[in-house]
Amino acid sequence: MQDKNIVGTIRTLSDYQNRFYTTRHGVDASNWIAAQWTQLAGGRDDVAVEQFAHAGWPQKSVILTIKGSDEAAETVVLGAHLDSSIGSDTGESGRAPGADDDASGVASLTEVARVLLAENYRPRRTIQFIAYSAHEVGLRGSTDIARRYRQQRAKVVGVLQLDMTNYPGDAQDIFLIADDTSRAQNAFLAHLARTYLPSLKVGYSQCGYACSDHASWTAQGYAASFPFESRFDNRNPHIHTGHDTLANADEQARHALKFSQLALAYAVELGSGGLRR
Numbered sequence: 192m193q194d195k196n197i198v199g200t201i202r203t204l205s206d207y208q209n210r211f212y213t214t215r216h217g218v219d220a221s222n223w224i225a226a227q228w229t230q231l232a233g234g235r236d237d238v239a240v241e242q243f244a245h246a247g248w249p250q251k252s253v254i255l256t257i258k259g260s261d262e263a264a265e266t267v268v269l270g271a272h273l274d275s276s277i278g279s280d281t282g283e284s285g286r287a288p289g290a291d292d293d294a295s296g297v298a299s300l301t302e303v304a305r306v307l308l309a310e311n312y313r314p315r316r317t318i319q320f321i322a323y324s325a326h327e328v329g330l331r332g333s334t335d336i337a338r339r340y341r342q343q344r345a346k347v348v349g350v351l352q353l354d355m356t357n358y359p360g361d362a363q364d365i366f367l368i369a370d371d372t373s374r375a376q377n378a379f380l381a382h383l384a385r386t387y388l389p390s391l392k393v394g395y396s397q398c399g400y401a402c403s404d405h406a407s408w409t410a411q412g413y414a415a416s417f418p419f420e421s422r423f424d425n426r427n428p429h430i431h432t433g434h435d436t437l438a439n440a441d442e443q444a445r446h447a448l449k450f451s452q453l454a455l456a457y458a459v460e461l462g463s464g465g466l467r468r
């Protein structure tokens with residue numbers, strides 16, 4: 192995996208004037224991710240990219256599916272949110288680059304998908320990458336999707352959320368958010384990091400509230416985890432402002448690359464039948 196690809200995705204996404212869930216720019220950003228992911232799929236017939244339409248706002252979530260070879264129809268979900276926020280001034284002209292929050296998460300995941308598909312990886316379980324819309328207005332996109340999966344009794348065996356991966360705010364590399372997440376799956380992730388990424392230092396931290404889309408899945412009874420860029424208290428201070436730019440995070444995206452590496456290990460180990468089988 193290559194940090195320069197992550198840089199490229201963060202640049203493109205943060206160059207949109209904003210990615211609000213209601214604006215033309217926000218819709219364009221969703222369409223760009225869909226087009227990008229469709230290119231990665233390369234016409235494989237076991238890979239599909241769809242845009243999930245939500246009732247009530249125009250920005251669609253984007254879902255890339257790599258169909259598993261098993262009959263059991265178990266699914267592994269890796270997600271990030273595609274919208275950005277500056278709290279107020281949410282019209283077309285508001286400036287909300289959202290480079291770390293959360294272009295970084297979308298970019299880290301896009302690099303995982305690129306490598307899995309370039310290597311022609313064929314999982315046993317279905318693997319889905321989801322870029323959620325309308326996160327910044329109360330996790331609406333992911334709530335909609337997690338509820339739909341629950342209604343359809345989807346067998347989601349694990350969910351990984353990447354939201355802010357590119358601001359190295361601490362001496363340690365990755366912090367597993369302990370609240371609103373699965374203890375067992377967090378331990379599994381820590382084990383994956385020790386096994387595949389022994390040079391990385393992994394700690395634990397807490398949000399103290401339902402801070403990201405992992406909570407939407409937890410609320411529906413699914414096992415979710417949220418590896419984060421720093422201790423909660425040392426998070427990127429520029430988020431939700433016009434200063435959440437690549438220049439104010441890791442311009443080489445070396446930090447975000449660590450999250451791609453962990454997410455790749457997670458996708459392959461769980462996608463191949465690990466943890467609860």
Ligand code: BES
Pocket residue numbers: 292293326327328329330354355398401402403419423426
């Ligand atoms: N990326 C943030 C959440 C976050 C911030 C996690 C700092 C860890 C440290 C997310 O996009 C966000 O802004 N969430 C909202 C709440 C959500 C329900 C809209 C928040 O934190 O206010």
Ligand code: ZN
Pocket residue numbers: 272292293354355403
């Ligand atoms: Zn965010």
